[in-house]
Amino acid sequence: MTAAGGNTRVGIIGTGVISGTYLDHLEVLPGVEVVAVADIDLERATEVASKRGNLRAMRSEDLLTDPDVDVVLNLTIPAAHAPVALAALEAGKHVYGEKPLAVRRTEAEPLLAAAAARGLRIGCAPDTVLGTGIQTARAALDRGDIGVPTAATASFVTPGHERWHPAPEFYYQDGGGPLLDMGPYYLTALVTLLGPVARVTARAGSAHAERTIHTGPRAGTTFGVDIPTHLTGVVEHTSGALSTVLMSFDIWASRMPRIEIYGTQGTLAVPDPNNFDGEVELWSPQAGEWRALDVAGGYAGAGRGVGLADMARAIRTGEPHRASGSLAFHVLDVMESLLEAAERDQPVQVLSTVERPAAVPLGASPDQA
Incomplete structure (x- = not known):
């Protein structure tokens, strides 16, 4: 076909x-x-x-x-x-x-x-994890640059999409919220880097019962909020690493890192997983300072749809594709488990699992690797 x-x-x-x-x-x-x-x-x-x-x-x-x-x-x-x-x-x-x-x-x-x-x-989606940013971080972890990864932080905050989107209501209805909207970028990156998740715990809430549209022909219109707009969770990977996750539509500004990964021999600063590229930085006790790493993997110059091109190649060759339904299902399972953990006020076991997708080699093209 x-x-x-x-x-x-x-x-x-x-x-x-x-x-x-x-x-x-x-x-x-x-x-x-x-x-x-x-x-x-x-x-x-x-x-x-x-x-x-x-x-x-x-x-x-x-x-x-x-x-x-x-x-x-x-x-x-x-x-x-x-x-x-x-x-x-x-x-x-x-x-x-x-x-x-x-x-x-x-x-x-x-x-x-x-x-x-x-x-x-x-x-x-997201296929941003196939770009040079996350894949360079993946290569650094696989090389052992920070020793054994033990923990991570992942943070996305914004005061709300109604400030730029002309019809933002769906972000605040069932299926929306910061976790389901932006969580896939961060959790897909964490699974790509640290492997699948076994258990989660979380707390969630909302700062505002109503929101006001700020742009477009309906500016000034208010609407109700049906779902949590702030979530803090702990994600336990099967490897033993613990990731702290913060997802919020209730925060004006933050200086927290997008993603940092902490290991027995150093720390890795990972670029924004909503982008395909970005600088990866390493702090090691030997250097005693942050230094930028050379690009070591990923589809160079990638944009939305590279995961589809990767899948198209895999269909032709019979190989597994990287931005797979199984990976997306596991991430969805993790997100729903986080919401359940917050609602129940107790840890929730994540029943699904998935293998880390194959790394994207340096210099690869989506129709060849």
């Missing part, structure tokens, strides 16, 4: 803001070719297609049955991730989606089962 030139043909469902970023990067990524776009609003899909020149706009149900589409790129809102992905799998299409894989584990489990039964692939 590939085009004559060997490219994997992609159809996008969901033409909101993030679709533009994906389209920009997929146009230059090897091994993939976007051939169609669809949306619940056909006019919006038509407008997006017209700006790209060679894309077909269609209804979602038509894209699912289109024989010229090999992979469905699911860019719908979080609440629609699972039903759209399941429909694509049932139509015989591979699926790659935005994070999270689903809003609930119970929605995600049928996706993995359907893909396995049909011999299809599921991939899921």
